[in-house]
Amino acid sequence: MGCCSKICKNIFLGFLAMCKVGLSIAIIVIVAVHLQDVHFNIEGTNYTITGTCMLSNDITNQDYCGYAYAVAGISLCVSLATSLFLCITCNACGCGAWIEFILYICQCAWWVVAACVFSAAAKDANDFVGTNGQTIPQENWRNSIAVISWVIALLAAFATIIALVDAIKCCRDACCAGDDSNKGKKDKKDKHDKQAEQPAYEPPKGQDPAVRANAV
Numbered sequence: 001m002g003c004c005s006k007i008c009k010n011i012f013l014g015f016l017a018m019c020k021v022g023l024s025i026a027i028i029v030i031v032a033v034h035l036q037d038v039h040f041n042i043e044g045t046n047y048t049i050t051g052t053c054m055l056s057n058d059i060t061n062q063d064y065c066g067y068a069y070a071v072a073g074i075s076l077c078v079s080l081a082t083s084l085f086l087c088i089t090c091n092a093c094g095c096g097a098w099i100e101f102i103l104y105i106c107q108c109a110w111w112v113v114a115a116c117v118f119s120a121a122a123k124d125a126n127d128f129v130g131t132n133g134q135t136i137p138q139e140n141w142r143n144s145i146a147v148i149s150w151v152i153a154l155l156a157a158f159a160t161i162i163a164l165v166d167a168i169k170c171c172r173d174a175c176c177a178g179d180d181s182n183k184g185k186k187d188k189k190d191k192h193d194k195q196a197e198q199p200a201y202e203p204p205k206g207q208d209p210a211v212r213a214n215a216v
Helices: 002-035 063-088 096-127 139-197
Strands: 036-041 048-053
Touching: 002 036, 002 063, 002 139, 048 063, 063 096, 063 139, 096 139
Parallel strands: none
Antiparallel strands: 036 048
């Protein structure tokens, strides 16, 4: 039963990891293709301008696009490095569950902050209206970055809970194993003491013990 639950846990965590990797790559692709260096016409004119980054209300500011690349890229690299470390060190000599828990809780906080930043920037950009009524295009793609970030944060939260439960279970099993070991040693000692208390020789029932003759 324990083996099956551990396999199911690993499969589910692997599925969550694949989803997070896929969504992180999606953020990088969306920013690169749809939100960076976008050419559009001003309403009512033939004048074309280029938006350097469409994630905020300042389309000439590259900081938000750079931040999106950094958030997704660092998250991918850290996850890959941790997986390789746990594989090389054989689950970190039994401490892998706690390492995974620390990684997932940091990853969750990382993406919550990113989601808040992208949501606030998207709201400001969507509400922006120029003097001639011009709005900032690519609203749907801009909103998708914030939504994907919240989804990744939620997946990381699920993984954090699973890793915490697994880490607590490992500690409980280790404590129980220690108690069983001490109990076994105590039982063995009691058995040895009981054997030592028994007389070395007991005469058969119905017979007198042998009497040693005195030398004359």
